[in-house]
Amino acid sequence: MQPYFVVSGAAVLFAVLLMIRIRLTRSSGSRTVSGIEIGNGQTIGSRSEQDDYFSSMTTTVGTLAVVADGISGLANGRMSSTLAVTTFTKAFAKLEDATNLNGYFAEAATQSNRSILQNLNGQGGGTTLAAVIVCGYQLHYGAVGDSLITIYRNGHFQTVNSKHTAETLLEERVLAGQMTSEEAKTSPVRNQLVNYLGYEGFESMELGSAPIRLYSGDHVLLCSDGIQEALTEIELEEIMRKGGTPQETADAMIDAINDKGFKSQDNATVLILAIG
Amino acid sequence: MRKDNSDFSTAFVSEAGSYIDNRDYFAFMETDDMACYVLADGLDSDQELRSAEMVVKTVLENFMEKPSMSKRRLMRDLREAQEWLQFESRRVRLKASLLMVVTNYNKMVYVSCGNVRLYHFRNGRLNFRSKDHSLAQSLADDGRIPDEATSTHEERGNLLEYLGNPNGVHAHYAKKTQLADGDVILLATSGMWEDVELAEMLGALEEAKDPVMLTDTLEEVLLSKQHRTVNNYTAAAIYVNKVFQEKPKNRRKLIKRILIALLAFVIVGGGVWITLARMAANKAAALETMVESAQAADDYARAGDYAKALKSYSEAKNAAVKINDKIHKRLYTAEQKLSQLLVDGDGYVEKADFTKAEASYEKARKSAGLYPPFNVKDIEHKIDQLDSYAETASWMKDGDLKFQGGDYTNALKLYKKANKAAMESGYTSAQKELEKKITEANDKLTAIQQQLKEIQAGKLQAKGDRMMKDLDYEGAIDAYSGAQEIYQEIDKLESVLALERSIAKAEEKQSAEQQKNGQLPAGLGLSDGALNDTDAGDAASNASASVAATPAAESQTKATPTASAGTTPAKKEVSSAAKNSGTGDGNASSAKAGTSKEQGTADSASKAEGASDSENQDRAAANGS
Numbered sequence: 001m002q003p004y005f006v007v008s009g010a011a012v013l014f015a016v017l018l019m020i021r022i023r024l025t026r027s028s029g030s031r032t033v034s035g036i037e038i039g040n041g042q043t044i045g046s047r048s049e050q051d052d053y054f055s056s057m058t059t060t061v062g063t064l065a066v067v068a069d070g071i072s073g074l075a076n077g078r079m080s081s082t083l084a085v086t087t088f089t090k091a092f093a094k095l096e097d098a099t100n101l102n103g104y105f106a107e108a109a110t111q112s113n114r115s116i117l118q119n120l121n122g123q124g125g126g127t128t129l130a131a132v133i134v135c136g137y138q139l140h141y142g143a144v145g146d147s148l149i150t151i152y153r154n155g156h157f158q159t160v161n162s163k164h165t166a167e168t169l170l171e172e173r174v175l176a177g178q179m180t181s182e183e184a185k186t187s188p189v190r191n192q193l194v195n196y197l198g199y200e201g202f203e204s205m206e207l208g209s210a211p212i213r214l215y216s217g218d219h220v221l222l223c224s225d226g227i228q229e230a231l232t233e234i235e236l237e238e239i240m241r242k243g244g245t246p247q248e249t250a251d252a253m254i255d256a257i258n259d260k261g262f263k264s265q266d267n268a269t270v271l272i273l274a275i276g
Numbered sequence: 277m278r279k280d281n282s283d284f285s286t287a288f289v290s291e292a293g294s295y296i297d298n299r300d301y302f303a304f305m306e307t308d309d310m311a312c313y314v315l316a317d318g319l320d321s322d323q324e325l326r327s328a329e330m331v332v333k334t335v336l337e338n339f340m341e342k343p344s345m346s347k348r349r350l351m352r353d354l355r356e357a358q359e360w361l362q363f364e365s366r367r368v369r370l371k372a373s374l375l376m377v378v379t380n381y382n383k384m385v386y387v388s389c390g391n392v393r394l395y396h397f398r399n400g401r402l403n404f405r406s407k408d409h410s411l412a413q414s415l416a417d418d419g420r421i422p423d424e425a426t427s428t429h430e431e432r433g434n435l436l437e438y439l440g441n442p443n444g445v446h447a448h449y450a451k452k453t454q455l456a457d458g459d460v461i462l463l464a465t466s467g468m469w470e471d472v473e474l475a476e477m478l479g480a481l482e483e484a485k486d487p488v489m490l491t492d493t494l495e496e497v498l499l500s501k502q503h504r505t506v507n508n509y510t511a512a513a514i515y516v517n518k519v520f521q522e523k524p525k526n527r528r529k530l531i532k533r534i535l536i537a538l539l540a541f542v543i544v545g546g547g548v549w550i551t552l553a554r555m556a557a558n559k560a561a562a563l564e565t566m567v568e569s570a571q572a573a574d575d576y577a578r579a580g581d582y583a584k585a586l587k588s589y590s591e592a593k594n595a596a597v598k599i600n601d602k603i604h605k606r607l608y609t610a611e612q613k614l615s616q617l618l619v620d621g622d623g624y625v626e627k628a629d630f631t632k633a634e635a636s637y638e639k640a641r642k643s644a645g646l647y648p649p650f651n652v653k654d655i656e657h658k659i660d661q662l663d664s665y666a667e668t669a670s671w672m673k674d675g676d677l678k679f680q681g682g683d684y685t686n687a688l689k690l691y692k693k694a695n696k697a698a699m700e701s702g703y704t705s706a707q708k709e710l711e712k713k714i715t716e717a718n719d720k721l722t723a724i725q726q727q728l729k730e731i732q733a734g735k736l737q738a739k740g741d742r743m744m745k746d747l748d749y750e751g752a753i754d755a756y757s758g759a760q761e762i763y764q765e766i767d768k769l770e771s772v773l774a775l776e777r778s779i780a781k782a783e784e785k786q787s788a789e790q791q792k793n794g795q796l797p798a799g800l801g802l803s804d805g806a807l808n809d810t811d812a813g814d815a816a817s818n819a820s821a822s823v824a825a826t827p828a829a830e831s832q833t834k835a836t837p838t839a840s841a842g843t844t845p846a847k848k849e850v851s852s853a854a855k856n857s858g859t860g861d862g863n864a865s866s867a868k869a870g871t872s873k874e875q876g877t878a879d880s881a882s883k884a885e886g887a888s889d890s891e892n893q894d895r896a897a898a899n900g901s
Contacts, residue, residue, distance in 0.1 A: 003603035003604070004603075155443050156369055156371075156442055158434070171294070171295060171296045210430050213430065232366070234365055234367065234368070234369060237369060241442075
């Protein structure tokens with residue numbers, strides 16, 4: 001009878017450990033954020049200078065993450081991205097509560113735009129910007145330009161913001177009957193930015209109408225377009241699926257871009273926030 | 277022809293809204309017996325591929341190939357669409373929500389995955405609505421938000437299931453719903469149901485008399501809201517004007533079918549039950565056998581009877597195999613092997629191959645500690661005894677050599693020594709052999725003794741013969757008697773009998789001699805004529821003639837041995853009478869006259885013998901001449 005006792009004992013032990021694991025897993029999905037782990041990666045690509053700039057900061061209000069992509073085609077791209085990120089972080093540091101985060105985004109964007117224009121002093125320049133604040137399990141965001149904010153959840157991505165490119169204008173022209181959809185799709189200005197910081201016609205940045213609910217295990221990614229152009233969504237999914245810390249994941253993304261070795265590789269920056 | 281005997285009308289509206297591309301897709305197919313309506317909403321932003329269109333076409337192609345309302349078939353179609361999306365997801369993850377409605381013009385089923393909705397209206401009211409696979413819907417299912425809020429809740433777009441999900445597709449299949457005349461089925465993508473509330477839908481339904489009017493009204497309602505951004509939207513309406521009427525079911529036929537099915541179930545179920553019961557019984561029996569055999573094997577192993585333990589462990593192992601008890605099978609196999617080692621060791625001991633025996637015992641000793649029924653000390657004792665066994669075997673071998681050399685005495689000694697050692701050490705197999713060898717050696721020695729005695733007796737017999745020749749009848753009798761005793765000792769009865777005759781003859785001769793010596797004067801008087809015929813000088817030849825006549829006398833004795841024996845006393849009596857009458861002739865004649873008839877007979881016998889002797893004498897003389 002001895003072997004039966006051993007097997008039964010092992011089965012009971014296995015069941016107990018499984019229950020403990022399930023409970024621990026469930027408890028990790030509780031309503032309070034136990035911590036946000038941050039990772040980042042950046043490559044200069046084949047450009048002569050790095051015009052991407054990023055920053056993250058945690059205060060009593062929450063965790064801020066900002067990625068700015070200086071427009072390389074114009075002069076002063078680096079200055080613009082640095083100035084915008086600095087403006088956002090300084091303003092966030094002064095923030096005392098999370099009651100009006102959309103107001104904070106709008107104010108910081110306006111101030112950044114003004115400062116960049118002042119520094120440009122009539123010269124060309126500017127930057128895109130994607131900023132998120134994770135407050136509890138709520139995601140607030142503001143974006144201008146073509147940088148991407150996306151949430152990786154349950155093995156796939158959910159895009160948060162939209163791109164501010166000429167595609168939208170072209171769509172409007174198609175809808176107005178001024179051009180066909182084929183012409184819009186093949187238009188060379190399709191990917192041209194129509195809204196960015198440092199733009200004289202800048203009015204406002206895109207803001208989430210309501211905070212997005214986050215869950216334990218979610219990853220929030222902020223990517224400059226250098227990431228999106230080099231890696232497909234499927235490739236990004238594969239890297240994310242491998243797991244690891246946010247820093248390891250960000251490094252893996254940059255390694256993947258470098259491995260591809262595109263001749264016209266743009267500056268690429270990724271910032272990953274893992275929700276605990 | 278169900279289609280011809282029913283009336284289903286369909287219309288839809290699908291627009292891109294304020295976007296260039298319309299990523300919704302609706303298509304339907306009506307065959308004679310079935311119809312399939314499929315609506316999909318593309319959820320990705322791929323610039324080249326249209327996931328909604330891809331999945332709708334895949335599903336309809338499969339339906340066209342084999343129309344079916346079965347869950348298995350429809351889910352398989354859905355999985356194929358999923359696989360197709362995953363295969364085409366090269367740059368962007370292709371995703372789509374999908375709703376498929378299948379009807380046989382009498383009943384309908386639907387499969388949904390994602391957030392494309394189905395509304396079923398009856399008599400101007402909502403009969404039921406399909407559920408989304410969104411977080412908002414799951415919150416509503418948990419009762420945390422009202423069901424109406426699912427159309428506006430922030431998590432309405434947070435989908436838990438959709439086609440193209442890398443984690444696999446999990447769709448909802450709704451069982452058959454009986455359709456009724458006047459039913460309206462509405463299929464809508466999120467672009468429609470997010471902005472058109474249920475009340476507005478019911479209002480549009482009230483006004484519309486056909487599906488075209490309904491979808492147009494819904495579109496008007498949607499656009500009248502004048503949102504800055506209008507998503508892709510699609511609404512497809514199916515008006516069930518007339519449902520196909522099924523043939524009334526024959527109740528008797530139905531009951532008959534149920535009974536047949538029941539009977540088949542009872543037969544099959546009974547068969548299965550009996551089989552299972554038998555299997556269970558066999559298993560229980562095998563289990564019982566296993567336990568009993570294992571118990572017996574353990575007892576044998578404890579008692580040191582490893583041959584029986586081996587057999588029982590083998591039976592227990594076979595029973596464990598039958599019930600697929602791997603743990604016990606392993607245990608009994610190990611114990612069986614252990615028993616086999618010990619049995620092998622014993623076998624080697626019997627064959628006197630003590631090196632192999634020691635190797636087997638050593639192996640057994642090493643693993644015996646793991647199995648409680650096996651006594652390690654017993655095995656060690658076996659190993660210790662091997663030296664003693666070897667010594668016994670050596671003595672036995674030496675004894676065999678002596679035996680082969682004819683040295684039976686020493687062979688016997690060695691065998692006895694080995695036997696004693698075997699008894700002391702419990703070397704039973706050798707003991708049996710040694711006992712046999714001891715018997716053989718004893719037999720050999722006995723046979724030799726007998727031969728010796730035969731020789732001895734032969735010698736005495738020969739001595740007796742020699743003495744007979746020398747007329748030493750007394751000595752001959754002694755020699756013959758001695759030989760006879762020896763023959764008696766060794767049970768050679770024929771020789772005893774032969775010697776008895778020799779002794780009798782010798783006694784006769786002796787008696788005759790004595791008579792001759794003691795009655796010579798009377799004899800001479802009685803046969804003067806004879807004496808006249810033969811001179812005294814022939815006395816010696818008479819004696820020799822008497823000896824020569826022995827065979828004749830002997831033949832007479834043989835013929836009447838009892839008479840011969842009976843005559844002897846009579847002769848002696850006569851002889852004594854003669855001796856007595858030797859005192860005077862007159863007395864002798866008177867004595868003759870006074871003799872009884874019996875005496876007379878004796879006389880006549882004596883005379884006859886005498887006559888016989890005289891005849892033999894004449895023959896001998898003739899022979900002598």
